């Protein structure tokens with residue numbers, strides 16, 4: 001393994017805001033579940049999750065813009081998470097944390113109604129049929145999100161991928177969920193949303209290739 005990757009893994013271990021729970025810790029009950037505000041953030045601020053966050057550009061930006069809110073980025077890849085963890089640690093940000101794990105475990109990490117907002121920036125589209133259950137907007141994932149979200153929540157999705165975006169629109173419609181906003185070309189809309197304020201690592205590559213960025217906001221009917 002590349003030396004840089006190994007160094008980032010080692011540094012992740014040293015960060016106080018970086019969690020890499022082992023299987024048994026997840027299975028036996030994650031210690032912060034239903035206790036993030038009380039035991040970790042030590043405030044009553046609402047919690048936003050960034051799922052498949054990579055370098056966590058959204059969490060980092062939003063945590064700086066909204067110091068009264070709390071942010072948790074989740075991704076499998078330690079070397080990507082390291083970037084967001086390092087920047088937020090060096091900037092002494094105390095309203096952001098990271099979990100290296102599968103998004104599938106989200107309802108093991110958070111309790112009912114513990115989360116107010118979810119961002120899903122540029123998820124892997126997983127377009128081949130057996131990959132459907134791995135799509136972060138599949139009905140199986142939406143069910144897990146419903147387990148942790150407050151009724152008055154919001155979920156944001158940004159993607160370059162049209163079939164994946166259309167799949168998500170269909171999933172929202174067929175599940176009876178509430179579509180709050182959608183566009184096939186975000187940067188040609190006259191909106192002042194946070195969605196236009198941040199370009200993630202993957203988004204920059206898609207923009208360089210001239211791709212149009214799709215964006216939607218929705219609310220689950222069963223949270």
Ligand SMILES: C[S@@+](CC[C@H](N)C(=O)[O-])C[C@H]1O[C@@H](n2cnc3c(N)ncnc32)[C@H](O)[C@@H]1O
Pocket residue numbers: 051052053054055056074075076077080101102103104121122123124200201202203
């Ligand atoms: C295309 S990248 C996008 C990363 C980042 N959001 C961005 O826009 O630059 C997709 C990310 O999702 C993560 N990912 C995919 N499936 C995941 C899962 N089931 N659980 C956790 N992370 C996942 C990958 O590790 C990867 O970092």
